[in-house]
Each structure stands twice: as structure tokens, then as C-alpha cells.
Amino acid sequence: MRFKEWLGDAKQRLMTNIANRTFKKNPGLLDRLAIRFLRSSIGEVPHDPELDHPEN
């Protein structure tokens, strides 16, 4: 039970560390790998026309 807990907790910490790498302004090699991993798992988010406004 404790091992399962440890594994679940560790997974969340790892995911947070990966996310933090994708939040860098000047990404290094590992950061770029993290961004690539994110893009491959989430994909590109298409533009949503509901967000558009006319120019007043």
C-alpha cells in the first residue's frame, strides 16, 4: 500500500517537474524535450472562434 502511495506521489512530482521545464523562457535541451513531450501528449490547441471579438 505504502509503495503504491509512493509511486502515485512520485508520478505527480515528476509531472510537476516536467511542467516546470515547459514554463521556462529560455529552454535548454531537457526543457525542449519536455515541451516536445507535452506537445505530443496534448497536441496543438486549435483556435476557438468563440474567443474572437469584432473590432468594436
Add this chain to the structure above:
Amino acid sequence: MASAKPTDNKNTYSVCTICDIGCQLRAETEDGKLKRMIAHDNPALARNVCYKGTAAAHIHNHVDRLTRPLKRVGERGEDKWEEISYEQAMDEIAERLKKVVDQYGPESMAVSTSGWNTQTTHSMDRRFMNALGTPNYISGVSLCAGNTAAVNKMTYGWFPFADISNSQCIVLFGHNPRKHSWTPIFNMINAARANGAKVIVLDPRVSDQAEVADLHLSLRSGTDAAMCFGWLNVIINEKLYDKDFVAEYTVGFDELCERVNDYPLERVAEITGVDAELIAESARMYATAESACIPWTPITDMQISSTSAIRLQSILRALTGNIDIPGGDVFGGFDPNYIPESKLGNHEMLSAEQKAKQLGSDAHPAYTYRAQEMLSEHTERVYGYAYADIVMGCYMANPSATFRAMATEKPYPVKAFFVLGNNALLSYPNQHQILKGMMNQDLIVAHEIFMTPTAMLADYVLPGDVFSERNHIADNWNWKLGLTVSQKAVEPPAEASSTFQFWHDLAHRMGFADLFPWQTIEDMLDHRLSPSGKTFEQFSNENYMYIQPPEYRKYRQTGFATPSGKVELKSSVLGELGFDPLPYYREGPAVSEDYPYYVFTGVREDAFFQTGQRQVKVLRDRMPSPKLFMHPVDAERQGIIDHDWVKLQTETGEVTAKVLIQDSMKQGHIRVPHGWWYPEMRGEAKLAGAFISSDAVLCPDAPEYLDYEQGIPHFKGFPGRIVKLNEPPAGMSEQVLAG
């Protein structure tokens, strides 16, 4: 005292503060003006944007933005002004505040604010108030999240944030996150659902979330506490609770069981109007999920049994072992990299004598100093600092008691009212009393980005800045760990400035300069980031966000920040204050022949946040007029058809609006949108139509309508009636009539 220049257009990330969720967006500028606000380029954050956020340029560049300080020249509320310089305004405000304090004492100053709107105050308001000696701080968070934070602390010492994305079961008590309201929460729910999470919705309406829920319980409005008892009944009697956790980490289980037995399923079914079998099925679904969370909900915040209902939700989290685990409800604690506002507020500085004067703390102490300081030594033991002002909601005066003191001068006079980023007149119950209180002031100062009905009642109106015009690091007010950079993209117009600047400049004029050594927001951000070893410039050059890696089940090392060190199913704090230490259900005011409908107010519409943005064309076009929702059967009985104008009346006031007939409404219930006024009626109708359609006139704040422990009103299910109008109200614009 020049503040930092706007950042280069490239890589400019700003935290949207149009609503309270804080999405990080990207700013595009042209010729020193905000051109567009667009979605994030990080795919994990790109969906966190709604059409209010992308309307930011229309708001920030709006022709009606306040840009110069205004001084009242007509009668109070007449909306007649002269422009004066910022220096003159601040000098006169300080002089007049000193006069009020000399005559009536420091507690005669009250401050009302919405931290969501002002953002960069860095708790300088509380610091100023604590230096001056007044405890009378009120905020919209007394009805929304802040009060929940304070009540959660009584049960287990902190206010957890639901780890929705990783959860296997999500319980929404009336909460209805949508694509354009609470957008990131909506996205988290969708992500969890895609991973197989179940969603249980408890809502009188068939809300957007209810439509796609695994289970929908259409309970009667205002009965959340009773429903929680129903769930506990099933969970305890069917032994679905986490026995090890209960044995090791809770106190009061036996007493709780006795109380739960007062609420057999049949009784709960009768109170809530939900079938007993469905209650049982949903309780089992929640309790047996591998992980489950009950995210904060604005609905439970605003009921006559709110304190009990909030505590019951905390108790459900604890009994099922869903506290501080992945996918459950997680305790953040203070961010190790950032000095919290709780500390900057300097709450130690206010004397016990002044704290005891906090309005409303005698009758309804739950979120006041009186109750919250009973937790101080335990908060210090577990979290390292005594004052945890989570979501700014843990050391507040009671709004109704404050406006009563402003109006009646009892128990003592309140004669100076400062209102920042907060349209107070329309934001608390009993709008008539608020007006009376404001009309009885010697000094009112408003700090706003647009003229509002509240600001129209002021002596001075100072122009505020907006999020694209200032640097900031958002820290979720200690609710959730993480630091989000917000960069200044453009300069504020003319003399518009931040609330940080306001309190700094007032403090220097009032003799508190040594307590306010930071000259600029950037100085403050450097100070706050000092535990990280970085300056704002360094931090924001390196990251646009940083999330502290989570630590779970921290209580195993520290215990809980309560007097017993455990989860207090039976609250020692409430007991000591003379309240029932166990949760209970209390019936709200009953409907009658005269007032046959259950009215629920405070409902958020996609196009607006609270009382804001009604003057922004691109948003108003999407929602031109206020709409009451009714069930077809009720409408037919009243002889009402879609888009008819009606008056919704209660014992204390009436709201004029159009009707939308919706199958999704629960029969016998009427839903009222929040915060309507008509900026286009400025100069024609009293206070720009602030008394035509505002839901704040409807709900009384007499004792029988208030939650005992917090003194917050029963916004969710009070009696009202509908009167059909033969003609629309006079003076409405064509857009309102047509929309």
C-alpha cells in the same frame, strides 16, 4: 518613483484579472497600446482563456476608463466631479481621514475590496489598517471562497485545493464551470473525465455540468448540508469510510455518528427532494472512488447552513481519506519561494483591544479575528507562521454589521469608507442599507477603473490600473501552490495607478512611512521573492510560471493545524465560541402563498464578472439584458412567455428583468443573475440604474436569514414572487429592449 517600463512585446505574459481564476495570457501591443490578449502558447495552458479574457483590449482601452483623480463637487451621489491632481487628492484624503480618526477613533475607518480585481495590493490595505488600528476590512470573499477558507481551517487547519485533473470522482455542489466561466476548472474537469473520472452534480437546475454528469441530483436550493448528511449516513452505515484514517487522525467520530443518525435517508430525501436511492448511489460512487474531490463551490458559501455545509464537505473529504492525496483535496501551505500576503498584512500589529472591535465578531465570529486567532498557535506549529489569510478571507469583519454601523453608528460610528476595485453597493446583501450607510459617511474614497454606482457615492475617485499595466506575481492567495508571472505590457493611462501605490502614498502621509519602505511594485516583488534568492527581473526572465512540486499527506509528520492536532469532526473552536460543535441542517425561510418561489441569486453570467463589464460593448452584445430563468410550468401558471418583462419581488426589494423559460430549471425555483446595473443610464437614472435589476436588493440580512456562525445570508433559496409587467421599464436602451 518611476515604476518599471513595459516589457518588450515578445514573450509578454499577463495574468488576466477580469475574473478570479487568473489565466495567464499573452499580450500583444502596438504603439504603446494593448492590441490583443490571446491564448497561451504552452499547449497545457492554451485552453485556459475565455471570451472575457480576449476582450481585455476592449476593456483596457475603453473610452470610459477613469484616468484622472476626481473630487466630488455636487451632493453625494449626484455624480458631479472636478478633476484634480493625484497629489492633491492624496493630501486631502489623508487630511480628512486624520480628522475622522481623531473624532471617532481608528475603527471608524472601514475598507471594502475585491482582491480579485485589485490583485497587486500585496496586503498593503491590511498593513495600513493594522498600523492605523482598524479591524474593519470587508470583502466580497466573505460570500465567496474566503469564508469557505476560514471555515475549512476550523476542521483541518487549511483550505485545500481540489486536484481535479488527477481525480477519479469529482463532486460539484451547484458549481457549474463552463467554457467561458471558471474556464481552467472546466478544462480540468474535462481532462479528468477523459481519464475516466466520474462526475456527480448536485444542482437544482440541469446545469451545463449536470447535462453531462454521471449522476445528477436535483436538490432543492439551499439544502447542501442536508444532502451531505445523507451521504454521511450511507458512508458511515455501510462502512465505506477510511477506518485507519478516522482512527488515527480524527476526533469526534462517535458524536458525529450520533448526529448523522438524526438524518436518515428518508428525512434527507424529504428535505432535498431527491430520491433516497439516488442519494445512496451517489454517496457510494464518491466514497469508493480511488480518489475523489469536492472542489470549492460558490453555492455552499451562501446558505443559511453554510458553515455546517462547508464543514460537512470537509468531513466527507476526511472520512473517505481523500485529504492531501493525488486526485483528492490537497493542502498547499505557504509557498517556500514567496512571502505570503498573510505576513505582509502585519496582523500582529493590531492590538487585541482593536481586534475585539471587529464588526460582527460578537454574533458571527467564524471568519473574524475572534475565531481565527484561536487557530494561530496551531497554524504556526504546522505551517511556520501564525496568520494564514487564505484567499484573503480569514480575518474579516462582517459586511452587514459594517454597513449597519455606517448607517446607524451602532455599536460605534463608522465614518470613513474606502472602497477599492469593488462595487460594494451591489455586492453585498441589503443594498438599501448599504446606500444608507454610504450616505452617512464623512469620507468615501473609491479606487476604480470605471465609474460605478458605488464610486458615484464617493468624495474622491482615484483611477486604477489594469493587469496589462503592471508587473505582478500571482500566488493564488495561498490556496494552491504556484507562482505565475504577470508582466507589464503597456503604461497605465494618465494618472491611473495601482492600489499598492495608493496605500503606500496614503501611509507615507499618515506617518507610517517606515512600515512602507518599498517604493515600487517591483521593490515589493523583489522583497516577496527574496526566499527564492531571485529578483522579479531574474524570476520573470527565467520562467513565466513555477509550480512547487507537491508533497502529500504532510499531516503524518506535522499533524493538523487545529487545537487537537487532528481533523476536528467536532469543532473545538466552534464549541468554545458557544456554537454547536457538530454540523447541523437548518431550514431556510419557507415559501408561502404570497411568495411561492425559491429564489437563488448571485449567479454568474459568462459575459461578466460580478458587477463589471456592462459598459464593454463586445461583451454586452453577448448578454444585453438581465434574464430571470423560470421553469415552463411556473411560467405558464403566471401567464408569462419568453422575454416578458417581470418584477421579481421579495419582502425587501424587487428586481426588474426579462424572463427566459428554461426546461433546465427546477420547478418552483427562480434564478436571478448577479450584479446588474446600466452604465448607459448614467446621468438619467439614479446611480446608473443601480436599483432596477440588482439582485443585492432581494436578499435580506435579518437574523433569520443569516448563517449563525458566519452571519452570511441565504442567497440560495429565499421566498419571492413574480409580477408580470405590461410594459418594459422606462428609460431602457434599445439594446436592452431588443436583447
